[in-house]
Amino acid sequence: MxxxxxxxxxxxxxxxxxxxxxxxxxxxxxxxxxxxxxxxxxxxxxxxxxxxxxxxxxxxxxxxxxxxxxxxxxxxxxxxxxxxxxxxxVMDTREQVKESFMNQLFSEKIEDPEKVVQYTTFINWNVYDSHRVAYLSVKLDMEVERESDLIGVEEKKSRLWDIMKMALSNQDQGVILTRKGDEFILISRVTNEQTNAKAYWQSMYQQVQKIAKAEMPSCHVYLGVGGRTERMEDYYFAYKQAVQTANLIRLRYPEAGFAIFEEFESYSLLHQLTDHKISTIFVQKKLAPLLRYTEGSGADLFQTLRIYLSNNGSMRETSEALYIHRSTLQYRLDKIREILQIDIEQAEQRFSLLMAYKLYDLLDLSPPQIC
Known part of the structure; x- marks a missing residue:
């Protein structure tokens, strides 16, 4: 030829x-x-x-x-x-060794810091540089997930991860990609962000989303980016922040797709103060009556109050956001006051309710957990 x-x-x-x-x-x-x-x-x-x-x-x-x-x-x-x-x-064995060392960084207590430093030095990566940890969540449409076979879905996710690793590593040698169980994790030096962290991670998210959609058209991709690390002990907190940010994006701002933890300043503060048990009790006290009523009535009072508070109590903006008439909104708000036995026009009550909603999102709670 x-x-x-x-x-x-x-x-x-x-x-x-x-x-x-x-x-x-x-x-x-x-x-x-x-x-x-x-x-x-x-x-x-x-x-x-x-x-x-x-x-x-x-x-x-x-x-x-x-x-x-x-x-x-x-x-x-x-x-x-x-x-x-x-x-x-050979590659899988290397990857497992890498994951076992890297995963120690995401533990609350690092068992052998010296070995972690030795390994990261071996792969030419300085754990003491300032980094961000990002958590990547890939979810299928609910209907597709119910109809798909679990093993097939996991194989597709593994293949997707392999393709992402190759693409992102070729683009940026300073990015470390690893897994923690079924979770996908990216670690990038803060210097890679130059002067615009948002633009850098948006570009990263767009590339990841493009690869994911090509491999699994019915999937949704969410990228949560944690705070900066300065010490080895910071990686655990940055990882937890990244997971919580990805959950918040999935639950509250799915159209955005990604976010950096510092963008949610109130969530950042709550994260530092959170005691899971006490916070859950607080959410139960504030929101459980609405969830119980909504489940039996068909009127989504839980979501109505959330949007009303987000719009700073504006009747016009809330009714437009919910696509309901003003009189319908007024009826729902009266019902909310009756159920919760509070005045939702008071600043202190609004603040408490907003905090309850933020904790509900931050802790990734579901109605059965607090009703």
Whole structure:
């Protein structure tokens, strides 16, 4: 065959053009014609251990294919599968060692700080530089998740994580990517942000979202970014802040997709003061009656009060946000006063209710937990 027909750019262009078809092949090969003429590319899936590990591309004229050539390709596929599995075992072992050391940073008490420092130095990463810890949450639509098989979803998430690691590592050598159980974690030096932390993490989120949507179109991606670290002990708190920020984004501001912990100043203060048991009791006292009433009546008084407080008690803005008539809103507010036995126009009562809603979000509570 002519050398110019075997160029890698031509192959990559063809693969990109037929990406969906290639992803769907499970056992048989896929034949694609290269420009005009007799030259074809046959794409063969490399399968080992019941998993698809890669693809073999063969340039040739299709008319020359016979049983001997097919047998040769099958042998090649077996060799590639064995080598890919061996390489993946090595990579997985390295990743597990890395995760075991990195996860110590996210523990409240670091068991062996000296070993953590030794390992991070070995991978050319200075744990004492100022960093931010980000928590990445990938969620499927509820309907899709109910219909999907759990193992298949986890395999897709693992593949998604592998692709993200490659893409983000190539873009920014200063980013560390690791996992804590099923959680995806990113660590980036504060110096990477230059003078605009929001712009840096927004760019990171957009790239992550683009990759995720390409792999799992029905998924939603949320990125919570914790505060800065100055000491080794700070990584645990930065990690907790990142998780809570991602939860807040998912529950309250899903359209934003990402946020930095400092953007929620009131949540930052509550995080420092929070005693989970006491905070839950406080939320129960303030909001449980509304949740119990809402469950039985069909009128969402819980959400009505939240939006009313967020709009600083404006009847017009609240009714517009809820798409209800002003008289309907007035009826609901009267009902809320009756149920809670408080005057929601008083500044102290409003402050307490707002704090209860913020703790409800911060602690990621659900109605059954406080009713």
């Amino acid at each position: 002519k050398e110019e027909q075997l160029s890698l750019p031509n192959l990559l262009h063809l693969v990109k053009e037929h990406e969906q078809q290639i992803r769907q092949i499970k056992s048989d090969e896929l034949w694609l014609q290269l420009d005009e003429g007799p030259c074809y590319v046959s794409i063969w899936p490399i399968i080992g251990g019941g998993r698809q590990l890669g693809y073999l591309a063969v340039f040739s004229d299709r008319k020359y294919w016979d049983d001997v050539l097919r047998l040769t390709v099958n042998n090649a596929l077996n060799v590639y599968a064995i080598e890919f599995i061996k390489q993946k075992l």
